Amino acid sequence: MSTRCTIVQIYLIQSNFNVCACSLLQVLECYIISVDFFLLPLLSAVWIMLPAYLPNPVAALFGGGTPIDLGRNFSDGKRVFGDGKTIRGLCMGILAGIGIGLVQIWITGSYGLDYLPRHTYLSITLLATGALLGDLCKSFFKRRFGKERGTKWPFADQYDLVAGALILLLVVDPSWIYANMTLPAFIIILILTPVLHRIVNIIGYYIGVKEVPW
Ligand code: CTP
Ligand code: MG
16 A cells, blocks of 8 residues: 555656646746747847937937027928927937947947847947937928927827838948848837837926927
8 A cells, every 4th residue: 555655656746747847848948939039129129229219308308499490481381390309409319329329339349248239330320310310300291281399190209210210221221220120129119119209208298308298
């Protein structure tokens, strides 16, 4: 009776061990899958877009003064860009985007983070400039559609910086895009950008640098 009991116990311990080992492997597999398919593309997406994400909030923080269109109207009698697009905002925003990009180049160079996209002086400049050119372009069309400064324009308000930054990069330095952008990272950029945009604008509204929370 006791021998049978021991055999049954050993069997149970063994099968428990098998189940444990199996689920451990599954957890490990899940971990590797989530790192490969989610975490790395997420990290890459943020790393690629940082020089493009920073210019807008910096323009909102430090912008103001002379508008880029110098107060002039377009042929339709409406402002070319409007008072929301200023020379100071544009310059400070671009400089901030390039600044964060330089820090990223230094970090990847110093710590050998090979799994992250490798920014270059050109890529960070194009991303920072493109983000605010996209924003400027959006404002130009916003005025043409008769929308006042600060009014909501869903999709355009959120994706102007992505379109501007990535199109400029694609036109001037396509090889950088092919070498560093993956489809999962691109999809994450499309999902993440409106979320970040909203969060940053709500913060901007509550600290008083934005007149509207969008
Ligand atoms: N800003 C700036 N210069 C820029 C872009 C932005 O000075 N080139 C500042 C302005 O103070 C602007 C604020 O950042 O009001 C928020 O930017 P944004 O939401 O893009 O401008 P809006 O005021 O909403 O104008 P628009 O309707 O044209 O988008
Ligand atoms: Mg706006």
